[in-house]
Amino acid sequence: MKKNQFKDQIAQYIDYKQNNIFLYWKGRVALYAILKAMGIKPNDEIILPAYTCVVVPNAIIYLGANPVYVDICESTYNMDITKVEAAITDKTKVIICQNTYGLSSDLGALINIAKRYNLHTIEDCTHGFGGFYRGKPNGQFCDAAFFSTQWNKPFSTGIGGFAITKSAKIVANLAQLEPKKYLPSLKDGLSLKALYFVKRYIINDFSYWTLVKLYRLLSKYNLVIGSSSGGEISSTKMPNNFFKDFSSAQAKEGLRNLKNLTKLMQVRKQNAKIYSNLLQKLGKIYVNQNLFDNHGFLKYPILVKDRDSFLKLAEKNRIELGDWFISPLHPVIGDLTAWQFDKKSFPVATFIAQHIVNLPTTPTNINKVITFIETNINHIL
Ligand SMILES: Cc1ncc(COP(=O)(O)O)c(C=O)c1O
Known part of the structure; x- marks a missing residue:
C-alpha cells in the first residue's frame, strides 16, 4: 500500500511512529481534524498568529470556534511571545504556533505559557517539514502538529497534508474520525495527475511565468485543483466534501519527491x-x-x-x-x-x-x- 509506505517514510524523516500519523487531502483538513480530536466546540477560542493563511482561521470557524489573533514579531515572522498572555481568556483552548517560511516560533516559551493555562498546543508546520527546533525535527514539541505537502511546500504531493501527535487520546480521536473522510473523486484524481504532468514536463524557465498566472486564474474559478478554492478565500463557509482523504496517487508522488x-x-x-x-x-x-x-x-x-x-x-x-x-x-x-x-x-x-x-x-x-x-x-x- 503506497499510503503506508508514504507514512513510513515520513515517520523515518521526522523520527515518529507510523501509527501516530494521519493523512488528509490538504494541510487545512489535518488542522480541522486535530481541532475536532481535541474536542473544540462552538464559542471556544483558539489563539493563532496574525500572519497566516486564511484557511487556518477557516478551519477554526468551521467548528463554530473563534480565532483570536496575536501580532507577530519582526525578527521571527511568528507570534510575539510578549503578547500571548493578554489574548488568553477562560474560553481559550488551544495556541497554534506557526513555522512561517520554515522559521520556528519561540516554541519553548509558547509551550510554557500553554502549560500554565492548561491549553493545548498545535504546531502549524505547513512550511516546516525538514527543519529543526532545538535539535529535533519540527513538529515534536507541541501536543499535535500538521504539515502541508502542497506543491510549493518542502516536499510535494501536488496537494496534501498530514497530522501527527504523540497523545494517545488525540490518536484515538483522530482514528475515530478516519471513516468519516470523503474519498477523493475521479475528477480529483484526474486533476491531480494533470497537475503532476504539467509540473514535471511543461514547467521550465521559459513557461514558468505564463503558467503560474494561468494556474492562479484557473484555480480561482475552481477549474483546476488549486491550494484554495474561490469560496475558501471569499467566505467562512465550509466547502462541500471538505473533510477529504489522501489518495494513493498523492502518496506515490510524495514518495518520489521525498527522495530528493x-x-x-x-x-x-x-x-x-x-x-x-x-x-x-x-x-x-x-x-x-x-x-x-x-x-x-x-x-x-x-x-x-x-x-x-x-x-x-x-x-x-x-x-x-x-x-x-x-x-x-x-x-x-x-x-x-x-x-x-x-x-x-x-x-x-x-x-x-x-x-x-x-x-x-x-x-x-x-x-x-x-x-x-x-x-x-x-x-x-
Ligand atoms: C501557514 C499555513 N498554514 C496552513 C496552510 C494550509 O495548507 P494546505 O494548503 O495544505 O491546506 C498553509 C498553506 O499554504 C499555510 O501557509
Whole structure:
C-alpha cells in the first residue's frame, strides 16, 4: 500500500511512529481534524498568529470556534511571545504556533505559557517539514502538529497534508474520525495527475511565468485543483466534501519527491546563509539563523519599500520571487472582518504584509538573485 509506505517514510524523516500519523487531502483538513480530536466546540477560542493563511482561521470557524489573533514579531515572522498572555481568556483552548517560511516560533516559551493555562498546543508546520527546533525535527514539541505537502511546500504531493501527535487520546480521536473522510473523486484524481504532468514536463524557465498566472486564474474559478478554492478565500463557509482523504496517487508522488529532500534541505540552508550574510553586510534586515536553531528556510523573507515595483523589476530580470503572505490572512486582500480580523490591532503583521517579498532558496545557483539584490539594494529595508 503506497499510503503506508508514504507514512513510513515520513515517520523515518521526522523520527515518529507510523501509527501516530494521519493523512488528509490538504494541510487545512489535518488542522480541522486535530481541532475536532481535541474536542473544540462552538464559542471556544483558539489563539493563532496574525500572519497566516486564511484557511487556518477557516478551519477554526468551521467548528463554530473563534480565532483570536496575536501580532507577530519582526525578527521571527511568528507570534510575539510578549503578547500571548493578554489574548488568553477562560474560553481559550488551544495556541497554534506557526513555522512561517520554515522559521520556528519561540516554541519553548509558547509551550510554557500553554502549560500554565492548561491549553493545548498545535504546531502549524505547513512550511516546516525538514527543519529543526532545538535539535529535533519540527513538529515534536507541541501536543499535535500538521504539515502541508502542497506543491510549493518542502516536499510535494501536488496537494496534501498530514497530522501527527504523540497523545494517545488525540490518536484515538483522530482514528475515530478516519471513516468519516470523503474519498477523493475521479475528477480529483484526474486533476491531480494533470497537475503532476504539467509540473514535471511543461514547467521550465521559459513557461514558468505564463503558467503560474494561468494556474492562479484557473484555480480561482475552481477549474483546476488549486491550494484554495474561490469560496475558501471569499467566505467562512465550509466547502462541500471538505473533510477529504489522501489518495494513493498523492502518496506515490510524495514518495518520489521525498527522495530528493535531504539534498534540497542542505541547498535551502546554504542559500539562506548566503542571503543572511549579504543582507547583514549591506546593513539590511536579515533572518538571524541562530534564533531557534536550524530552520527549514522554505523561503527567505525580505522587506522592500515598494513591493509592486520590486516585483516588476524581478519579473523583468526573470527572478522568481515569492509573494507569500502579502496579506495578514493570505491571500485575502482587503476586508478581513469575516475572519474576525481588524488590521489596526495588528500593526506589525500589517506592516510586514505590505512590504514582504520572498527570495527563493531552492536554486543550486543563486548568483543571479544575489546580483539582483546588490543592484537593487536601495529598494530593500
Ligand atoms: C501557514 C499555513 N498554514 C496552513 C496552510 C494550509 O495548507 P494546505 O494548503 O495544505 O491546506 C498553509 C498553506 O499554504 C499555510 O501557509
